[in-house]
Amino acid sequence: MRAVATIFRRELAGYFATPLAYVFIVIFLVMAGMLTFFVGNFFGRGQADLEPFFAFHPWLYLVLIPALSMRLWAEERRSGTIELFLTLPIRTTEAVAGKFLAAWCFAGIALSLTFPFWITVNILGRPDNGVIAASYLASWLMAGAMLAVGACVSAVTKNQVIAFVVTAALVFLFTAAGAPAVLGALSGWAPQWLLDASVQMSFAGHFSAITRGVVDLRDVFYFVSVMVAFLFANAILIDLEKAE
Amino acid sequence: MLEIRHLVKHFGALVAVDDVSFAVARGEVLGFLGPSGAGKSTTMKMITGFVPPSSGTSVICGYDILRAPLAAKRCIGYLLEGAPAYPDMTPAAFLEFVAHIRGFRGREAKRRIGRIVETIHIADVMHQPIEILSKGYRRRVGVAQALLHDPPVVILDEPTDGLDPNQKYEMRRIIDEMRPNKAIVISTHLLEEVEAVCSRAIIIAHGRILADATPAELARRSRRHNAVRLAAAGISEARLRAELIRLPMVAAVEAAPDGEGVSVFPRDGQDIVADLADLARAHRWPVTLLRVEQGRLDEVFREITTAAAAPAAAAA
Numbered sequence: 001m002r003a004v005a006t007i008f009r010r011e012l013a014g015y016f017a018t019p020l021a022y023v024f025i026v027i028f029l030v031m032a033g034m035l036t037f038f039v040g041n042f043f044g045r046g047q048a049d050l051e052p053f054f055a056f057h058p059w060l061y062l063v064l065i066p067a068l069s070m071r072l073w074a075e076e077r078r079s080g081t082i083e084l085f086l087t088l089p090i091r092t093t094e095a096v097a098g099k100f101l102a103a104w105c106f107a108g109i110a111l112s113l114t115f116p117f118w119i120t121v122n123i124l125g126r127p128d129n130g131v132i133a134a135s136y137l138a139s140w141l142m143a144g145a146m147l148a149v150g151a152c153v154s155a156v157t158k159n160q161v162i163a164f165v166v167t168a169a170l171v172f173l174f175t176a177a178g179a180p181a182v183l184g185a186l187s188g189w190a191p192q193w194l195l196d197a198s199v200q201m202s203f204a205g206h207f208s209a210i211t212r213g214v215v216d217l218r219d220v221f222y223f224v225s226v227m228v229a230f231l232f233a234n235a236i237l238i239d240l241e242k243a244e
Numbered sequence: 245m246l247e248i249r250h251l252v253k254h255f256g257a258l259v260a261v262d263d264v265s266f267a268v269a270r271g272e273v274l275g276f277l278g279p280s281g282a283g284k285s286t287t288m289k290m291i292t293g294f295v296p297p298s299s300g301t302s303v304i305c306g307y308d309i310l311r312a313p314l315a316a317k318r319c320i321g322y323l324l325e326g327a328p329a330y331p332d333m334t335p336a337a338f339l340e341f342v343a344h345i346r347g348f349r350g351r352e353a354k355r356r357i358g359r360i361v362e363t364i365h366i367a368d369v370m371h372q373p374i375e376i377l378s379k380g381y382r383r384r385v386g387v388a389q390a391l392l393h394d395p396p397v398v399i400l401d402e403p404t405d406g407l408d409p410n411q412k413y414e415m416r417r418i419i420d421e422m423r424p425n426k427a428i429v430i431s432t433h434l435l436e437e438v439e440a441v442c443s444r445a446i447i448i449a450h451g452r453i454l455a456d457a458t459p460a461e462l463a464r465r466s467r468r469h470n471a472v473r474l475a476a477a478g479i480s481e482a483r484l485r486a487e488l489i490r491l492p493m494v495a496a497v498e499a500a501p502d503g504e505g506v507s508v509f510p511r512d513g514q515d516i517v518a519d520l521a522d523l524a525r526a527h528r529w530p531v532t533l534l535r536v537e538q539g540r541l542d543e544v545f546r547e548i549t550t551a552a553a554a555p556a557a558a559a560a
Contacts, residue, residue: 002344002347003345006341006344006345007345010330010333010337010341013337014330014332014333017332017333018332079328079330079331080324080326080328081328081329081330083289083294083324083328084322084324084328084329084389086293086294087292087293087294087317087320087322087324088317088342088345088346089314089315089317089318089345089346090314090345091314
């Protein structure tokens with residue numbers, strides 16, 4: 001556990017040692033704001049809630065989360081520090097957990113900096129703050145699931161661009177899985193179980209279920225199990241592919 | 245303290261390391277020599293648990309790297325080839341990270357970092373990012389990281405590669421100082437280094453151990469061991485050759501590479517300098533140069549490693 005905490009601290013500090021963290025946070029806040037106000041018509045719809053803010057998170061994360069996860073392992077492979085790191089007396093699972101938690105915590109920091117939206121909507125009206133809290137939780141869980149996918153992809157390449165593109169593609173599949181367009185394309189020829197599975201696998205589906213204000217344990221369990229599964233795969237891939 | 249048992253590593257059809265076994269005791273400095281691509285680095289990566297061996301294992305202080313990797317890794321200090329480190333960290337932050345990972349906290353971590361910083365002389369760069377440090381400093385930070393926990397087994401992959409002569413001297417001094425309490429393995433392709441710091445040398449090529457001896461023993465295998473350089477003013481090279489070759493203990497006489505006098509090679513490496521001196525005195529040669537050669541490690545190295553390459557090339 002101590003090793004996880006040490007790795008976590010080093011990785012988190014690593015984000016802030018370069019301009020990456022600040023660039024990421026600024027872009028995240030600007031994009032979130034623009035989508036909310038211009039595309040989501042935050043003021044025009046005349047409702048005191050953050051629905052237009054959260055609705056775009058899956059699509060915003062599609063671009064930003066792979067940017068966060070791509071360097072996790074690829075950078076260590078490229079610079080050769082992975083050998084230094086993995087010949088220290090730590091378990092591979094500790095290394096995977098420490099890195100992931102740092103990235104997830106960083107995503108949480110970026111997300112929490114959107115608090116002015118929450119304040120604004122409370123000044124303008126009387127929103128259901130329970131729904132907003134649940135939406136924040138959903139958004140953070142979804143970010144975690146996407147980061148786990150990205151960490152796993154990053155573990156098998158030393159090229160950050162490849163890590164970014166592959167992660168974005170995988171995350172897109174997971175996000176779009178339950179969308180009407182996908183279901184429409186599948187229905188008619190694909191078996192019913194595939195349609196059901198597609199709906200069940202959707203990040204966006206589970207995300208919007210929680211943002212409606214009902215924190216169903218099944219939705220939470222879904223995101224947590226995606227994280228555990230991909231991090232487990234991440235650890236196995238690191239053990240198998242240590243020296244490529 | 246360090247025992248390598250029948251390590252084998254295949255990469256696809258290529259056999260990178262082929263049944264390598266050896267042991268290193270406390271107080272020994274083992275030079276691990278070989279041409280590029282001989283399997284040196286792969287062997288070190290297997291010893292330190294980074295690369296899983298195809299078969300065989302290594303045992304560090306009684307801990308099998310495959311069965312008890314954490315305990316084994318705690319006993320090893322490892323300087324990687326090129327000494328990679330996190331470029332955006334400072335040596336201070338980096339060493340603190342390694343100290344924490346190795347289980348040292350608070351005052352104990354500070355004490356250990358302070359001591360190693362003093363031994364390795366990196367105090368003046370402690371707060372600069374590692375990426376802007378010179379090669380020499382970067383290497384030293386790598387050594388500091390490897391020795392922080394005072395490990396009984398130290399593995400250094402090319403510790404002086406790319407260092408200037410002063411830095412090399414300094415690195416050898418550090419190795420020499422820690423030698424009594426540790427088992428040390430140094431991989432290198434610099435033969436002068438082996439002569440300077442190693443108590444034993446292993447030569448490896450094509451993944452196999454070809455020689456395992458002290459540097460002096462290896463040098464004795466050289467054709468040049470006990471050869472004598474002889475030059476005399478006004479006596480032609482042809483004349484010297486003609487007289488010298490008659491001696492029963494002389495195997496061959498060759499023109500010296502720098503053109504001054506001749507090199508006289510003895511039969512079976514025997515000591516011939518006294519006989520040559522007698523001969524010169526008998527002929528009243530005005531001798532200007534008479535020197536016994538020690539045998540050159542680089543020649544032995546080339547003989548051993550190229551002899552191993554020949555049958556392999558023939559088979560292919």
